[in-house]
Amino acid sequence: MFSKQLILEDGTVYKGYGFGADVENVGEVVFNTSMTGYQETLSDPSYNGQIVTFTYPLIGNYGINRDDYESMKPCIRGMIIGELCEKPSNFRYELTLDEVLKELNIPGIYGIDTRSLTRKIRTKGVIKGCIRSINANVEKVVEELKNTNLPTNQIEQVSTKSISPAIGRGKRVVLIDLGMKVGILRELQARGCDVIIVPHDTTAKEILKYKPDGIMLTNGPGDPQDVPKTVETIKELIGKIPIFGICMGHQLLALAGGAKTYKLKFGHRGGNHPVKNLITGKVDITSQNHGYAVDIDSLRDTDFELTHIAVNDKTCEGIRHKKYPVFSVQYHPEAAPGPHDSTYLFDIFIKNMEA
Template identity: 60%
Template sequence: MKKQARLVLEDGTVFTGKSFGAQGESLGEVVFNTGITGYQEVLSDPSYCGQIVTMTYPLIGNYGINRDDFETMRPFVHGFVVREHCEVHSNWRSEQTVDSLLKEYNIPGIEEVDTRKLTRIIRQHGTLKGLITTSDEPVESLLEKLKAPLMEDQVARVSTKNMFAAPGRGSKIVLVDFGAKYGILRELIKRGCDVIVVPYNVTADEIRRIRPDGIMLSNGPGDPKNVPEAIRMIQEILGEYPLFGICLGHQLLALACGADTHKMKFGHRGGNHPVKELATGRTYITSQNHGYAVSKESLTDTDLEISHIALNDGTVEGLTHKKYPAFSVQYHPEAAPGPYDSDYLFDRFLEQVAKFTKEEKNYAATR
């Protein structure tokens, strides 16, 4: 018999279900993801650090877990909520179950939850703090625990602690790791880049000593305003090298240029979000995972212009700098999981890098 588990929300709502994964207790921000597949990539996406993830698709775990589809070394979610957890996984690549993976990293899961009702609550009231527990404590006691503040140091928790290289013979790219998915590194390596991955708190001078051809600002968890050292670094380095920001990197570029960000009601999380590229009028289906967005009205007096917008709600999905070779997108062009419609942006970045490098060499030759 499976042990009973409960998901308690800060508004007093209680969902009772069955436990899978680790037993115990975990607190986090409850969010939902609309993906039909890709639960392994969701579990291992560092951008979910500090969050309890609800999957809206009703059956999770049917193709198991394999060694190839991780987006980082380990899962970072604080809890996993599903309608039905499939115990019998069936796929030729599968090596373990979702249950065993969560047990391995002490992450609690709860199944037999009405995820449609939970999603409606989040959509109506916004993201809520929640707690998954297998204890028999009274609800009143659990609600007291939910008064504790959510963590604000997620980026420091998920970023690499030391600089490391993924050698190549192409352009030298510094990847600033705010919680980078392997997908970003894969796309750069696939294009022959010589990638140097650096911690989130790298300084501008440390980057200059590497002498890169371009800089990539990765995705990551939490509020971008909780990473002030990164904002200062971008302000100092902007214009010296071509720059491409993804997700949290997009928000940090905006803050560094004088714009503002705000917390969304329930965010964008899934692999089917339509985004329009304003220059071409073309619509792309994108993979997204973010709870903060760049405030459109704050861009008025900056050197940034909007390049992409979300067709569902009009939020800012892309920015281009008017003076410097710098641009960013709120969504994930590396997908994983999701459609690969937007991987052309990596080629666009490297074209920008090549053009900038050529101009620098021509300038040096005329001095």
């Protein structure tokens, strides 16, 4: 017997079986096309406020371990999968997916047609939804969904509240935390960087007091236009210090340069997205997670130029300043989870600081 149902704002219902926590969360339903990396995905702060659908049919088969988290406070609102593996097989496995979601108070549903759901999202766009008991009144829940506004302070929710160092002996990088994945810090530390992590609303004046060699703008959730103070900070830093932006950091850098952003119909989320480097002509397979994009046409009257483009839908995937050592990409070169094709971007950032 079905025990749970996924109810969408438009009245669509998918019946399945519950796992994880028995709580009722409302979130934006999105899909991820990665074949692996469900632990990194559930702990990625960029998914704050979202219910994640995995298109890969079997999830949970290698369990959960202590080392692969991308943040210490996972903030997804729910998980939707086709088939749940209840007995993982992996020498690193410590807990099952079901056990971890119960600990984190995150609900899940399995046994539904995730292919049908994904096609719906691709056709209609992302949509609000929730996981409820099989006995829940669908009409009442749909009305509730229509009257629920998703939060607009998502970066504030996941950004650090205090300044913290990650001490190294190399170049000093001030990392503006917009919802940082640990993978970004890991790549900087691997290159010996002396990293200082600061909240998203830190002013340019405060940042410059640390005498940084470079600025890292991290990934993060939500609409980039929700944090105008951070945009102003970036605007003041351009031309003074080398800057490298990733995902949300890329979008905020574009806004600071005078470009525009817009919401994608269903976003890019997965570990298999081809991106063409317009400078080298090469194509990288990339890891992505974003629901907004930079408007390419809006770059024309700015000091930034397009450097990378998505092969699938021709959206903006990278920009650079025409004069200063300032650049960004929409995808995730720290590649957790996903391919490692684009880790060289961190090396370019190091060279910019050395120069």
